Amino acid sequence: MAIPLEAINAASAHEKHIHSGHPSTLHLWWARRPLAACRAILFCQLVDDPSEYVDELLADEKTLKAAKAELEARKKKREQDKVDGKTIPADEKPLSLENIAIELERTRLFKIIEELVRWENSTNEEVLERARAEIRRCCGDELPPVYDPFSGGGSIPLEAQRLGLPAYGSDLNPVAVMIGKAMIEIPPKFANQPPMHPGTKENLSYRGAEGLAEDIRYYSKLLRDKAWEKIGHLYPKITLSQRDGGGEATVLAWLWARTVASPNPAVGGAHIPLVSTYWLCRKPKKKVWIVPNVEGTRITFDVNYGEPRDPNAVAAGTKVGRGANFTCLLTGDAVPADYVKKEGMAGRMGWQLLGIVAEGKGGRRYVSPDPQHIKTAFSEIPDWRPEYPLSQHPQYMSVTNYGPKNVSDLFMDRQTIALNAFSNCIPEVIEQIDASEEYKEAIATYLALGVSRLANRQSTSTFWDNGSEKVQQVFAMQALPMRWDTAEGNPFSNSSGNFIGQIDYLAKAIGTLPSQQPGGKEVHKDAQTVDFNNFVISTDPPYYDNVPYADLSDFFYVWLRRALKDHYPDLFQTVLVPKAEELVADHQRHKGRDPADGFFLDGMTNVMRHMAEQGRKDVPAAIYYAFRQGEVDEGGTSSKGWATFLQSVITAGYQVDATWPVRTELVGNLKKNRNALATSVVLSCRKRSESAEVVTRSEFMRALKRELPTAMKEMQRANIAPVDIPQASIGPGIGIFSRYESVLESDDSQMTVKSALQIINQQLDEFLSEQEGEFDADTRFALHWFAQNGYESGAFGDADNLARARGISVESVKHAGVAESAAGKVRILKREELLDDWDPNTDPHLTVWECCQYLIRALENEGEHAAATLLKKMGADKAEAVKDLAYSLYDICSNKRKDAKEATSYNALIAVWTELTRQAATISDYEITGDRQTAMNI
Known part of the structure; x- marks a missing residue:
């Protein structure tokens, strides 16, 4: 639908x-799909498009009455449009009772979806029940089971459960499985139960998993206290100066820098710090930084408050440019990256304390290094370390380029001791719970996940965020990079990175999870061995050569295994996460591009074949796939990853019905969001008919020419942003290709998906080119001249030829206010050069080009209301032409001229088109004319 x-x-x-209470805060997982998108896609999979049941709609008295009334209203409007001389678009759907009924029903369903996807409605049972009722209506009065064989962070099974569907998920990665169990399997077992702890209860009644969440918080404090008894002496307080309020304060973090011996032998091997910045706090009203003191071969640091004389030097620290290049504070010599790498690989790096962050009244307090704190930090060694080999992947595990070989090398001694203490105390805490063994195991699971979360803040790969003054997590990106200076957080503090803070995030997530019956099921399984019989399939497979999460998740696995291997022995059989079977085209792991590609294609095709053959035939499968901007080669098709994935889907026997581009990335501001490429393309797939034909290349191309323009018009009417059109157009294009058993080339070989994508993209270009035939001649001239020259000048003779070919002259374009012509040169006017007092109602030579440019200028300079007012003045006919032109200009700027800045303007216009037309409809004629009598006459 x-x-x-x-x-x-x-x-x-x-x-x-959304952070507090969002399920993603239970535990980190990479590239989670937004819950809103998963919820909506599941609904759309299971609820039929109204075109499938139009007879039922017309048999309903209420619907029939509404459709008849709307039909009469539209007929009257069309007659009036004819009187007013307005043209009816050639591709507009005919007015019929059937089409009106479908449209009204589709609008009703859209409203359900629009309510369903709002975050504040994710626990609104009234909204959720409306969605469930529609699913039951279309699925034989049942809520069918859903399976995701690549469940990862668990978004799809979780949202299936929220919609009341029996939810099943599996993954090869034990960390993902543990997260899935914690989200969909455990909470329903204890739904609506009060907490078991002996303390004062927080509520009088408990819904869902609120009681479980309260117990998690209660027993996490008990766990913290037991850990403090064992290792609290390793976390001393710090004495504050009178300037900072005096007295003792709890340390929030110790800020360390790695060191290497100076490469200059004259200083006798003295160690020097590798500091990426001297800033400790860069808030506008609070500047704190450190200054190095050099006495002989000894380097110390002092904390300074205020504005430094040279902010650039403070920002740089001892680092020089990019990479691992530094300056020696003792001699001023360069410390090149090769030398740093050599010292690291030889295990000769050390640590130096740069400063201490304390919890003070009214904010953070910064203290110069204290010798006793340095001594305490290295006073004990852990009795157990995760001595397991780190993946040596050069792209995602760059930390290993500088020495770390084992997981244990990612943690300082005190950090390892702390994580050990919290893990070791979990059984002591669990024994104090007066409840069933199953409930004790549940609490143990969440406490262990809390320790795993703590590891993400207790590692040499964390860093101090001098903007927000907090310890930032290890996985600020999907990689394990080398950190030259690190923040060692205090797990017993009350601030950033402490253990109770980690549990609080986790417990809030648990308290808001759907926990109604039927409960979900999450298992440890290779996707190639799953039985999909009778399941609706909705899944987010791994991207072709994307991040190998198996390598990264060892970081968490070692701590989860240490705490939970007795509770989940089957899940934690291996000492590290299984990697060989992970379904990604990892050229490093498979020792070459061709073997990696073959592994991915064979494995993914196998999974897709099982899905196509075993999954429910009455419901389409939804397959999410990541799509990266710029993945287009010289042949006009998406890169090998996208083509390879689609090849596996089609070879497996699927026909692609539609593709939906869904944006899933966090974007900093609205302007960027308007131009953000969809990072997921959702494929709606059904098993291809057994009677599918074999056709020739020419027959395939004729089908494309016949069907693709109509589909593209539908997308433009739906205001899909130009940046998403290439992905969205894959749906109808590849849908035509995949409905055939095969498409034969002239030599009788089977056409590949890559070749099909090239042809689809060519047809898309032709469609956009043909649209310009609907524009006025001056606009067609401007469009072609802009494609050739942008806003730069070109020869008058070339412009004259181009204009004559369109039945106009250069003087006509100049008179229209589109271009200037002087000294044998012609140039398109930039938006800032256009008239300040332009009005489409008084322009004697109005063009679509002008309307588009003035509209963008109004949007960018004055905002949406000003643009909506201008759109109202232009009228509906001109407005539709402007939108078509914006699509064409976006294509020219992004694909031909490679002008990303200009492309953003056209994409932004389409992105807000629905809002502009909504606002325009509310603007009165009086606001437009300023004349009440004229407005009444209009």
């Missing part, structure tokens, strides 16, 4: 800003 992409994308973007 059609889906309200704009609402889904907006809700997905908004969700990225």
Whole structure:
């Protein structure tokens, strides 16, 4: 069915800003799909498009009455449009009772989806039940089971469960499985139960998993206290100066820098710090930085408050440019990256304390290094270390380029001791719970996940965020990079990175999870061995050569295994995460590009074949796939990853019905969001008919020419952003290709998906080119001249030839206010050069080009209301032509001229088109004319 992409994308973007109570805060997992998108896609999979049941609609008295009334209203409007001389678009659907009924029903379903995807409605049972009722209506009065064989962070099974569907997920990665169990399997077992702890209860009644969440918080404090008894002496307080309020304060973090011996032998091997910045705090009203003191071969640091004389030097620290290049503080010599790498690989790096961050009244307090604190930090060694080999992947595990070989090398001694203490005390805490063994195991699971979360803040790969004054997590990106200076957080503090803070995030997530029956099921399984019989399939497979999460997740696995291997022995059989079977085209792991590609294609095809053959035939499968901007080669098709994945889907026997571009990335501001490429393309797939034909290349191309323009018009009417059109167009294009058993080339070989994508993209270009035939001659001239020259000048003779070919002259374009012509040169006017007092109602030579440029200028300079007012003045006919032109200009700027800045303007216009037309409809004629009598006459 059609889906309200704009609402889904907006809700997905908004969700990225939700932290407290969001399920993603239970435990880190990479590249989670937004819950809003998963919820909407599941609904769209299971609820039929109204075109499938139009007879039922017309048999309903209420619907029939509404459709008849709307039909009469539209007929009257069309007659009036004819009187007013307005043209009816040639591709507009005919007015019929059937089409009106479908449209009204689709609008009703869209409203359900728009409500469903809002974050604040994720626990609204009234909204959720409306969605469930529609699913039951279309699925034989049942809520069918859903399976995701690549469950990862668990978004899809979780949202299936929220919709009341029996939810099943599996993954090869034990960390993902543990997260999935914690989200969908455990909470329903204890739904609506009060907490078991002996303390004062927080509530009078408990819904869902609120009681479980309260117990997690209660027993986490008990765990913290037991850990403090064992290792609290390793976390001393710090004495503050009178300037900072005096007295003793709890340390929030110790800020360390790695050191290497100076490369200059004259200083006798003295160690020097590798500091990426001297800034400790860069807030506008609070500047704190450190200054080095050099006495002989000894280097110390002092904390300074205020504005430094040379902020650039403070920002740089001892680092020089990019990479591992530094300056020696003792001699001023360069410390090149090769030398740093050599010292690291030889195990000769050390640590130096740069400063201490304390919890003070009214904010953070910064203290110069204290010798006793340095001594305490290295006073004990852990009795157990995770001595397991780190992956040596050069791209995602760059930390290993500088020495770390084992997981244990990612933690300082005190950090390892702390994580050990918290893990070791879990059984002591669990024994104090007066409850069933199953409930004790549940609490142990969440406490262990809390320790795993703590590891993400207790590692040499964390860093001090001098903007927000906190310890930032290890995985600020999907990689394990080398950190030259690190923040060692205090797990017993009350601030950033402490253990109770980690548990608080986790418990809030648990308290808001759907926990109604039926409960979900998450298992440890290779996707190639899953039985999909009777399941609706909705899944987010791994991207072709994306991040090998198996390598990264060892970081968490070692701590989860240490705490939970007795509770989940089957899940934690291996000492590290299984890697060989991970379904990604990892050229490093498979020792070459061709073997990696073959592994991915064979494995993914195998999974897709099982899905196509075993999954439910009455419901389409939804397959998410990551799509990266710029993945287009010289042949006009997406890169090998995208083509390879689609090849596996089609070879497996699937026909692609539609593709939906869904934005899933956090974008910093609205302007960027308007130009953000969809990072997921959702494929709607059904098993290809057994009677599918074999056709020739020419027959395939004729089908494309016949069907693709109509589909593209539908997308433009739906205001899909130009930046998403290439991905969205894959749906109808590859849908035509995949409905055939095969498409034969002239030599009788089977056409590949890559070749099909090239042809589809060519047809898309032709469609956009043909649209210009609907524009006025001056606009067609401007469009071609802009494609050749942008806003630069070109020869008058070339412009004259171009204009004559369109039946006009250069003087005509100049008179229209589109271009200037002087001294044998012609140039398109930039938006800032256009008239200040332009009005489409008084322009004697009005063009679509002008309307588009003035509209963008109004949007960018004055905002949406000003643009909507201008749109109202232009009228509906001109407005539709402006939108078509914006699509064409975006294509020219992004694909031909490679002008990303200009492309952003056209994409932004389409991105807000629905809002502009909504606002324009509310603007009165009086606001437009300023004349009440004229407005009444209009």
